[in-house]
Amino acid sequence: IVTGNKTKKIAGKKVESILNDDGYNVHTIEIGAATNENVKKVKKTAKEIKAGFLLGVGGGSKIDVAKICAKNLGKPFISVPTSASHDGIASPKASIKGGVSVDAVVPLGIIADTSIIAKAPYRMLASGCADVISNLTAVKDWVLGHKLRNETFSTSASTLSEMSARVVMENADMIKPGLEESVWIVIKPLIESGASMCIAGSSRPTSGSEHLFSHALDRIAPNKALHGEQCGVGAIMMMYLHDGDWEEIRYALKKIGAPVNAKQLGIKKEDIVKALVMANRVRKDRYTILGDNGLSADAAEKLAKTTEVI
Structure with a gap:
């Protein structure tokens, strides 16, 4: 699970708990912005633990990093947005800091809990x-x-x-x-x-x-x-x-x-x-x-x- 400090509290822990209850061995990594450094960090961790699939839980940056890593590793990716500020929650593209758009993987699924997204600042939805x-x-x-x-x-x-x-x-x-x-x-x-x-x-x-x-x-x-x-x-x-x-x-x-x-x-x-x-x-x-x-x-x-x- 790729998430952030705030988004882990909002939805990350819940996703982790559901997967653990279903018998999955879950590893959660917290990151900040969508930078090349964070992509390398997540990719390295995913390789070390031999991850079967990746989930991006959070806003655009967490989803983008998980998406890019899934593409690079040839693994499935599931999008779990906590806000809806752009169409990246479902797209096969991702943005790295600095305005660079790169090819990523098409999400295997999108789990959009509207009760969670509704709690995000309205500015995001607008x-x-x-x-x-x-x-x-x-x-x-x-x-x-x-x-x-x-x-x-x-x-x-x-x-x-x-x-x-x-x-x-x-x-x-x-x-x-x-x-x-x-x-x-x-x-x-x-x-x-x-x-x-x-x-x-x-x-x-x-x-x-x-x-x-x-x-x-x-x-x-x-x-x-x-x-x-x-x-x-x-x-x-x-x-x-x-x-x-x-x-x-x-x-x-x-x-x-x-x-x-x-x-x-x-x-x-x-x-x-x-x-x-x-x-x-x-x-x-x-x-x-x-x-x-x-x-x-x-x-x-x-x-x-x-x-x-x-």
Whole structure:
């Protein structure tokens, strides 16, 4: 079991107890952030004890580390999230500190106890909603990549990804702090969002220009906002570039209580502009609405002002 100090108390001990009662020989390791050092530490321990499978119990970082180790060791992985801040709880991708996304293993199962997730800070759930809503611009970017770069495209994966976003947006009125019912609404689209990546064999259905903007922010203004929050704000601006209904995205995020501008993200206006200019260079292999040359500083500033992000 890969968990953290807090998450062990929240769910780790319970998972350990259930497995012990069923006759499993359980080893629990506590880690902090999703770093290469922690990946090495978990991998070394899992090898030493000849682990049959790995469980990630906690938030994104614990799940990501367990997922990467399971991939490297060729072992099954089970995801046990204690919060729902992004679609990584069910995806075959993982993020290492520094904004690097790597291939991991598809979870064998996801055990999402809504009563536990409902106790996590509401900001986490709102961030998860924003991450799923941002699928709308990711799919539009994927269509561009398919048409202009002849990228492989999956209708089933794109439909599942868009449907996940629509479910969250259509139920925005019902997603509120302190309600377990809110978690019921959000958790399924989050899992389906992760599943769309499994179908596509890449993160394409859920990661486009809005994610490139978020990764650029991670480098320019690290640890200021949550991943999903940044992607939500990115989606507002990228939908404007796609000539889509960016106001619909902004309205849904506001209703849910997710950030819609730089101030709410806790990020300086000039850093938003810098991230927009840098975004297309984050992943050269990923074609998006930002094109090959990206945005000029003037165009980036105008975009952020028009969409009320700055």
